[in-house]
Amino acid sequence: MSRYVVTTFGCQMNVHDSERMEDVLRSAGHEATESLDDADVVVLNTCSVREKAEQKLLSELGRLARRKQSRPDLVVVVAGCVAQQEGERLLTKARGVDVVIGPDNL
Numbered sequence: 001m002s003r004y005v006v007t008t009f010g011c012q013m014n015v016h017d018s019e020r021m022e023d024v025l026r027s028a029g030h031e032a033t034e035s036l037d038d039a040d041v042v043v044l045n046t047c048s049v050r051e052k053a054e055q056k057l058l059s060e061l062g063r064l065a066r067r068k069q070s071r072p073d074l075v076v077v078v079a080g081c082v083a084q085q086e087g088e089r090l091l092t093k094a095r096g097v098d099v100v101i102g103p104d105n106l
Contacts, residue, residue: 002040003033009056010047014080017103018045021079036067041075046082054082058094065096077101 004025008018021043022032033039044060047053057078068074077099078090084102091097 046080048081
């Protein structure tokens with residue numbers, strides 16, 4: 001069974017969307033974990049309204065890219081408004097991102 005971590009950057013709507021994503025992951029048989037070390041899937045749910053949230057995302061993606069070097073099977077998902085705005089550019093701009101999901105596709 002794979003384990004996941006969902007991290008939320010930004011607004012209250014993102015908190016709600018993160019809860020929905022966790023419900024979907026649990027329904028698919030995944031188990032929540034608090035530790036990045038134990039996670040097989042990392043979901044970063046983003047907000048584009050607040051600049052600080054976007055900066056936190058990019059910083060976290062940098063840390064996860066280094067982690068993926070030793071764990072290439074780690075799946076990194078960027079969800080939310082930044083994901084929707086950046087789309088496929090995010091896949092090439094940020095190393096280590098596997099999946100980009102806008103809020104309309106949750």
